[in-house]
Amino acid sequence: MAKLSPFDVVALRREFPILQQHVNGKLLAFLDSGASSQKPRQVIECLDDYYRRYNANVHRGVYKLSEEATFAFERARGKVARFIGAAHKREVVFTRNTTEAINLVAYAWGGANIRAGDRILLTLMEHHSNIVPWQMLAQRTGAKLDYIGLTDEGRLDLAELDTKLTEGVKLLAVTQQSNVLGTVNPIAMLAERAHAVGAKILVDGAQSVPHMPVDVRALGIDFLAFSGHKMCAPTGIGALWARREILESMPPFMGGGSMIELVERDHSTYAEVPTRFEAGTPAIGEAIALGAACDYLANVGMEAIHTYEQELLGYALDRLASVEGLRIIGPQSMEERGAALSFTLEGVHPHDVAGILDGEGVAVRAGHHCTQPLHRHYDIPASTRASFYIYNLPEEVDRLTVGLEKARKLFS
Numbered sequence: 001m002a003k004l005s006p007f008d009v010v011a012l013r014r015e016f017p018i019l020q021q022h023v024n025g026k027l028l029a030f031l032d033s034g035a036s037s038q039k040p041r042q043v044i045e046c047l048d049d050y051y052r053r054y055n056a057n058v059h060r061g062v063y064k065l066s067e068e069a070t071f072a073f074e075r076a077r078g079k080v081a082r083f084i085g086a087a088h089k090r091e092v093v094f095t096r097n098t099t100e101a102i103n104l105v106a107y108a109w110g111g112a113n114i115r116a117g118d119r120i121l122l123t124l125m126e127h128h129s130n131i132v133p134w135q136m137l138a139q140r141t142g143a144k145l146d147y148i149g150l151t152d153e154g155r156l157d158l159a160e161l162d163t164k165l166t167e168g169v170k171l172l173a174v175t176q177q178s179n180v181l182g183t184v185n186p187i188a189m190l191a192e193r194a195h196a197v198g199a200k201i202l203v204d205g206a207q208s209v210p211h212m213p214v215d216v217r218a219l220g221i222d223f224l225a226f227s228g229h230k231m232c233a234p235t236g237i238g239a240l241w242a243r244r245e246i247l248e249s250m251p252p253f254m255g256g257g258s259m260i261e262l263v264e265r266d267h268s269t270y271a272e273v274p275t276r277f278e279a280g281t282p283a284i285g286e287a288i289a290l291g292a293a294c295d296y297l298a299n300v301g302m303e304a305i306h307t308y309e310q311e312l313l314g315y316a317l318d319r320l321a322s323v324e325g326l327r328i329i330g331p332q333s334m335e336e337r338g339a340a341l342s343f344t345l346e347g348v349h350p351h352d353v354a355g356i357l358d359g360e361g362v363a364v365r366a367g368h369h370c371t372q373p374l375h376r377h378y379d380i381p382a383s384t385r386a387s388f389y390i391y392n393l394p395e396e397v398d399r400l401t402v403g404l405e406k407a408r409k410l411f412s
């Protein structure tokens with residue numbers, strides 16, 4: 001197949017040291033970026049530089065190293081804020097990941113705003129990270145959970161909005177892109193509809209922020225949660241963005257050092273946002289490296305990344321259609337869909353599919369992908385998923401297809 005536009009993927013791949021290795025005698029084809037992406041040299045070197053040259057705790061020392069670390073840490077917050085179009089860097093709270101960001105909202109905002117009888121609206125395509133914290137909140141408060149269902153194609157059943165997104169819903173929590181179906185949801189419209197009934201909207205951006213331009217103000221949302229490790233940054237760092245007035249109205253999540261203003265024997269007053277939500281020593285080097293990852297992705301260009309992945313997706317949909325017995329779970333058309341492809345292969349267990357592909361040097365994920373309600377909806381226990389990122393090549397789609405043919409023949 002001809003080289004895909006719009007940037008030189010072969011040159012870009014050279015920036016990812018891990019992609020140069022062989023697995024089971026074959027060049028690694030990494031098709032599991034939906035779980036965690038690989039890291040470019042620029043990010044690895046940034047982390048290395050921090051630990052080699054200016055590792056020190058932030059927000060406390062008056063000495064040179066601590067000042068340098070604090071400056072870099074706070075500059076990274078600004079980079080993250082710019083990357084998602086935030087009005088101010090104070091709206092960005094560093095968390096460990098998407099999961100912690102959502103739990104922070106469920107605990108701090110939910111505890112202060114959700115009462116018995118209130119409704120929290122989710123969708124059937126949510127990751128467990130955007131389900132379980134709301135279940136826990138509902139159990140604490142007596143609130144009710146409800147779910148927007150799916151169409152046969154794996155899109156949100158928007159006809160249900162009229163009956164489900166009504167007065168009494170206090171929060172709509174929805175993923176921007178499904179990690180299994182690849183479906184991209186109409187967030188701006190959902191935000192408008194949520195606000196029209198007085199609800200807030202939280203967007204799980206774990207699978208969207210790494211892959212497409214995301215602008216929190218253009219979307220008109222209230223909360224955005226995402227993880228660094230899926231967008232070329234290290235593990236252990238992620239972010240919560242929230243509109244400033246909402247963040248300022250929220251009580252703390254965890255108590256401890258850094259998040260306070262004054263501590264008396266029996267009570268404390270709390271720091272301004274976002275420090276109020278960052279108790280304890282943060283993942284300093286990792287946050288700085290997340291800033292480097294934002295620079296890296298912005299430099300490649302989020303529009304260009306999205307365009308490239310769409311071309312790769314089109315090619316993959318085409319190729320996979322030729323594999324007998326393969327059923328894609330999720331939209332088969334390109335519209336409003338990202339480059340995560342989950343499927344079942346008739347007569348072969350998803351774990352066996354992944355095992356055979358591994359033998360070919362092709363890394364994919366098998367299982368329920370932390371979406372048990374979704375898999376139950378489709379009446380399947382598990383699926384296999386190939387998920388693509390900027391460094392993947394059409395040749396890797398070919399190798400995936402050949403591996404799947406091999407699995408089918410072996411098991412038929």
Ligand code: 7TS
Nearest residue numbers: 034035097098099127129179204206227
């Ligand atoms: N939300 C979505 C949509 C996700 O895909 C994931 C991780 C999370 C939340 C949780 O992110 P974390 O960084 O807090 O763990 N998804 C996957 C996946 O699809 N395979 O492994 C992790």
